[in-house]
Amino acid sequence: MILETQHIDKYFLEPEKHQVLRDISLSISEGELVSVFGESGSGKSTLLYILSTLDTDFQGNLNIYNQDIKNLTPSALTDFRNKHIGFVYQFHYLLPEFSVLQNVMLPAMKLSQKSKEEIKENALGLLDEVGMKAFAKRPSYQLSGGQQQRVAIARALINDPALIIADEPTGNLDQKNSELIFELLKKITGSRNKAVVIATHDPKIYHNSHCSIEMIDGSIRL
Amino acid sequence: MSKQVFNKTNIFIALQYLFARKKQSFLAAIGVLLGVTTFIVMINFMTGVNDFLDDAVFNGSPDIIVSAKSKKQSTTTSNILSNYIENSNKVDDVLKADENVQSFAHQIISPAILISESKQFPGSINGIFPAQESNMVDLERRLIEGEGFQSLLKENSILLGVSLAKRLQISTGDEIKMILPNGKNTALKVAGVFSFGITTIDNVRTYVSATTLQNLLGKKNSITNIHVKLKDRDDVRLKSYLAENINGIVTEDWKDSNKTIVIGNKVRDILTWSVSFALLLVAGFGIYNILNITVIQKRKDIAVLKTIGYSSNDIVFIFLVQSLIIGVLGAFFGGFFGYIISYLISTTPLDTSDFIIVDTYPINFKMSYYILGFFFGILTTIFAGYFPSKKASKVDPVTIIRGI
Numbered sequence: 245m246i247l248e249t250q251h252i253d254k255y256f257l258e259p260e261k262h263q264v265l266r267d268i269s270l271s272i273s274e275g276e277l278v279s280v281f282g283e284s285g286s287g288k289s290t291l292l293y294i295l296s297t298l299d300t301d302f303q304g305n306l307n308i309y310n311q312d313i314k315n316l317t318p319s320a321l322t323d324f325r326n327k328h329i330g331f332v333y334q335f336h337y338l339l340p341e342f343s344v345l346q347n348v349m350l351p352a353m354k355l356s357q358k359s360k361e362e363i364k365e366n367a368l369g370l371l372d373e374v375g376m377k378a379f380a381k382r383p384s385y386q387l388s389g390g391q392q393q394r395v396a397i398a399r400a401l402i403n404d405p406a407l408i409i410a411d412e413p414t415g416n417l418d419q420k421n422s423e424l425i426f427e428l429l430k431k432i433t434g435s436r437n438k439a440v441v442i443a444t445h446d447p448k449i450y451h452n453s454h455c456s457i458e459m460i461d462g463s464i465r466l
Numbered sequence: 467m468s469k470q471v472f473n474k475t476n477i478f479i480a481l482q483y484l485f486a487r488k489k490q491s492f493l494a495a496i497g498v499l500l501g502v503t504t505f506i507v508m509i510n511f512m513t514g515v516n517d518f519l520d521d522a523v524f525n526g527s528p529d530i531i532v533s534a535k536s537k538k539q540s541t542t543t544s545n546i547l548s549n550y551i552e553n554s555n556k557v558d559d560v561l562k563a564d565e566n567v568q569s570f571a572h573q574i575i576s577p578a579i580l581i582s583e584s585k586q587f588p589g590s591i592n593g594i595f596p597a598q599e600s601n602m603v604d605l606e607r608r609l610i611e612g613e614g615f616q617s618l619l620k621e622n623s624i625l626l627g628v629s630l631a632k633r634l635q636i637s638t639g640d641e642i643k644m645i646l647p648n649g650k651n652t653a654l655k656v657a658g659v660f661s662f663g664i665t666t667i668d669n670v671r672t673y674v675s676a677t678t679l680q681n682l683l684g685k686k687n688s689i690t691n692i693h694v695k696l697k698d699r700d701d702v703r704l705k706s707y708l709a710e711n712i713n714g715i716v717t718e719d720w721k722d723s724n725k726t727i728v729i730g731n732k733v734r735d736i737l738t739w740s741v742s743f744a745l746l747l748v749a750g751f752g753i754y755n756i757l758n759i760t761v762i763q764k765r766k767d768i769a770v771l772k773t774i775g776y777s778s779n780d781i782v783f784i785f786l787v788q789s790l791i792i793g794v795l796g797a798f799f800g801g802f803f804g805y806i807i808s809y810l811i812s813t814t815p816l817d818t819s820d821f822i823i824v825d826t827y828p829i830n831f832k833m834s835y836y837i838l839g840f841f842f843g844i845l846t847t848i849f850a851g852y853f854p855s856k857k858a859s860k861v862d863p864v865t866i867i868r869g870i
Binding site for chain 1: 473478486770773774776
């Protein structure tokens with residue numbers, strides 16, 4: 245078991261008090277690809293931010309790797325995220341000041357458990373895996389959306405986290421690139437034994453996941 | 467702070483951001499550079515002038531002057547007609563007992579007409595005791611030619627201020643005639659010429675041995691002035707103590723005699739600090755603006771850095787390092803250019819005015835001003851960088867990612 249939630253409730257206080265999540269309990273294991281889908285405003289993004297520990301303002305329990313997230317101080321949480329969670333966003337979010345390779349290396353340089361050479365080697369290996377090795381030296385802003393998203397997946401994997409969170413990873417991509425990205429995420433789940441959580445609108449993704457969760461009005465539809 | 471934020475990775479990220487905006491970073495550094503350069507040049511020049519005047523005036527004249535109370539009119543150092551101090555022993559006792567007195571010297575001062583082969587001018591003749599006076603005035607440093615006070619151990623020798631010597635068209639070794647108010651005249655040999663750099667002194671002052679002057683005036687063992695040098699010049703309580711407790715004397719301190727110079731020094735100080743401060747403030751705003759804009763433009767990137775494991779403290783450090791690098795570069799080159807400009811000023815010939823005599827502008831190259839300027843520059847950038855950095859660290863990743 246990598247991730248487990250118990251009875252998570254979440255309220256937005258502005259513009260007026262409004263319950264976004266109701267009694268969310270779920271668990272995700274290694275090698276599982278879970279997709280969360282639902283209409284806009286159903287709470288799937290909010291749930292994703294809570295699962296990714298970016299948002300800690302909720303009621304209920306969240307355990308990742310047997311660690312109660314609520315017990316961590318903000319800086320311990322940052323370190324925890326660095327080590328155990330990888331992110332892929334809808335809008336790729338590579339840092340344009342850095343090269344493709346540097347973007348992939350950044351989380352590992354923060355973790356600083358390996359030498360720079362080792363990190364570089366790992367990063368190049370990952371870039372190879374996502375088919376982007378040839379672009380390693382390029383400034384990241386020169387890449388297309390699909391290419392950036394592949395690099396973002398390599399970046400999410402660099403610290404070998406147990407959990408990958410992807411927020412609409414194909415939302416901004418054409419058909420071909422969407423399929424490519426999904427295939428990559430599926431491959432990671434299988435070959436690397438990660439738990440992957442994807443928030444998506446794409447029926448192809450939620451129909452092909454190990455498990456798909458539909459969100460309606462802040463609750464999981466069973 | 468759970469982890470050390472000062473690490474290679476954070477510095478690498480900071481540098482990467484800095485180089486991505488070379489032009490703005492460069493301009494910000496130029497701002498600091500101008501501030502520090504101006505500070506250095508101004509403080510070098512202003513304190514140079516201050517020190518020059520202090521040195522010339524305060525070392526050329528005593529801190530406290532004791533003279534006899536005039537029965538007719540008020541007395542000044544150069545205009546005394548036979549007013550002799552009667553209670554000099556009592557004054558000496560007080561001076562010897564006072565801890566703030568560094569040294570003191572007796573003088574007999576008289577006006578006289580000095581006559582060379584071609585010219586004649588009035589002068590103020592200071593009859594001094596060489597052993598005492600050498601503790602008061604460092605004449606060796608002021609000598610242009612000839613010998614200092616020790617030459618006055620010989621009878622009938624005279625030391626002259628450079629302007630007076632020039633006007634009399636005489637130099638060391640020449641003879642001049644001196645006519646005293648009582649009609650006595652005598653021939654004196656010029657033993658040396660000195661310059662304090664202040665026209666009012668160099669134009670009139672001469673030194674002869676006190677015994678020579680006493681003999682000529684027929685006033686053995688009489689003196690007109692006692693000059694006092696203090697350890698702490700600002701503590702002039704002694705001045706009023708003497709005047710109140712000993713009859714027949716008046717006292718004057720350096721503040722009374724040099725009011726315009728004291729005020730001038732203050733004005734120059736205020737000018738230096740306020741102008742430098744204003745310039746550094748402007749430079750600081752430059753840095754603040756650039757970093758602030760960067761933080762606003764880079765909110766997404768900051769959010770990403772936070773999600774991939776960079777803490778708020780890392781973010782503060784990354785942005786603060788950028789402003790610090792701008793500050794260090796600006797301050798360093800500011801000090802460098804400040805030195806060059808100060809040096810150029812110090813070699814610029816200065817037309818001698820009526821007030822001071824000096825070949826080039828006086829400049830004070832004191833190291834501490836360079837250190838001060840450097841730290842001022844850096845302090846400004848730390849202040850200017852802190853607020854945008856703090857703002858950056860408060861970026862909430864969820865808001866940013868959701869807000870797209």
